[in-house]
Amino acid sequence: GINMKGKDIITLHDLTTDEIFKILKTTDILKKQQMKGEVYKPLKGKTLGMIFHKSSTRTRVSFEVAMWQLGGYALFLNKNDLQLNRGETIADTARVLSRYLDAIMIRTYSHDDVVELAEYADIPVINGLTDLTHPCQVLADLYTIYEYKKKLAGLKLAYVGDGNNMANSLLFGCTKVGMDISIASPEMYQPEEFIVKLAKEDAKLTGSSVVITDSVKEAVEDADIIYTDVWASMGQEDEYEVRLKAFKDYQVNQEVVNMAKDDVIVMHCLPAHRGEEITHEVIEGPHSVVFDEAENRLHTQKAILALVM
Ligand code: CP
Ligand code: NVA
Numbered sequence: 001g002i003n004m005k006g007k008d009i010i011t012l013h014d015l016t017t018d019e020i021f022k023i024l025k026t027t028d029i030l031k032k033q034q035m036k037g038e039v040y041k042p043l044k045g046k047t048l049g050m051i052f053h054k055s056s057t058r059t060r061v062s063f064e065v066a067m068w069q070l071g072g073y074a075l076f077l078n079k080n081d082l083q084l085n086r087g088e089t090i091a092d093t094a095r096v097l098s099r100y101l102d103a104i105m106i107r108t109y110s111h112d113d114v115v116e117l118a119e120y121a122d123i124p125v126i127n128g129l130t131d132l133t134h135p136c137q138v139l140a141d142l143y144t145i146y147e148y149k150k151k152l153a154g155l156k157l158a159y160v161g162d163g164n165n166m167a168n169s170l171l172f173g174c175t176k177v178g179m180d181i182s183i184a185s186p187e188m189y190q191p192e193e194f195i196v197k198l199a200k201e202d203a204k205l206t207g208s209s210v211v212i213t214d215s216v217k218e219a220v221e222d223a224d225i226i227y228t229d230v231w232a233s234m235g236q237e238d239e240y241e242v243r244l245k246a247f248k249d250y251q252v253n254q255e256v257v258n259m260a261k262d263d264v265i266v267m268h269c270l271p272a273h274r275g276e277e278i279t280h281e282v283i284e285g286p287h288s289v290v291f292d293e294a295e296n297r298l299h300t301q302k303a304i305l306a307l308v309m
Pocket of ligand 2: 129164165166229230232233234269270271
């Protein structure tokens with residue numbers, strides 16, 4: 001079998017297809033176990049440190065509950081709680097925390113900071129979102145897609161909106177599991193070239209395709225999944241007005257949903273801005289699976305924690 005003990009979860013591009021399926025399979029086992037009321041506590045006596053430099057509802061609560069349900073303890077470390085905030089280096093922080101904790105989950109701005117933390121830590125480091133990527137979200141997304149469609153390879157996901165951390169991680173995740181992905185963004189806001197290049201390498205291996213376009217219609221046509229995310233991410237608050245204008249033709253509304261397959265599912269990592277990237281009608285409508293998607297953060301993260309710790 002595949003042994004993931006000690007592994008960092010920094011981007012989905014770093015994981016193999018087999019490792020991603022291992023996480024999804026474990027998620028399925030743990031979710032069904034929990035639904036039957038069975039107790040499974042493999043992390044007794046283990047502690048996860050959770051460093052948050054940005055806000056969070058889902059990631060914070062689901063990781064903390066995940067640790068509790070698995071028999072371990074989760075320590076919430078706010079922006080101001082660590083000496084990192086007063087200039088202690090990432091390298092020193094990593095080595096000190098490694099003496100107390102069994103794993104670290106971190107949400108921050110710079111992706112390189114997470115890479116550096118992992119480099120110096122002796123314990124697994126899990127990326128809970130950076131400006132560049134959000135792998136834990138996409139693992140939950142892939143599991144949710146599997147629940148609805150009973151397969152992954154061969155499906156088409158259309159992402160409409162900002163070429164941000166979600167777009168990047170979806171590019172990595174979809175191509176690893178053989179799903180076609182089309183991204184529709186205004187030219188200025190398309191995913192960075194180096195991300196697209198890495199995703200295309202994986203697409204070649206799994207026989208899937210990557211399309212980057214400024215046409216919503218082209219992306220959404222024949223889609224099995226429509227995905228969107230906010231137009232201004234955390235840290236981009238001062239670009240809000242400019243972005244509102246730039247993305248106005250990239251809203252997931254009923255007209256866009258009608259361009260996809262009849263049984264399309266609509267996804268959003270949340271939090272959502274109704275009336276901006278998605279309409280109230282669509283997010284509350286029959287195609288939306290956003291709350292199952294949010295629930296699955298808990299189950300996929302239990303799988304990640306149980307596998308790497
Ligand atoms: N989707 C997601 O990561 O949500 P939070 O920002 O609430 O953690
Ligand atoms: N792109 C969003 C995702 C939030 C889960 C952000 O980075 O703010």
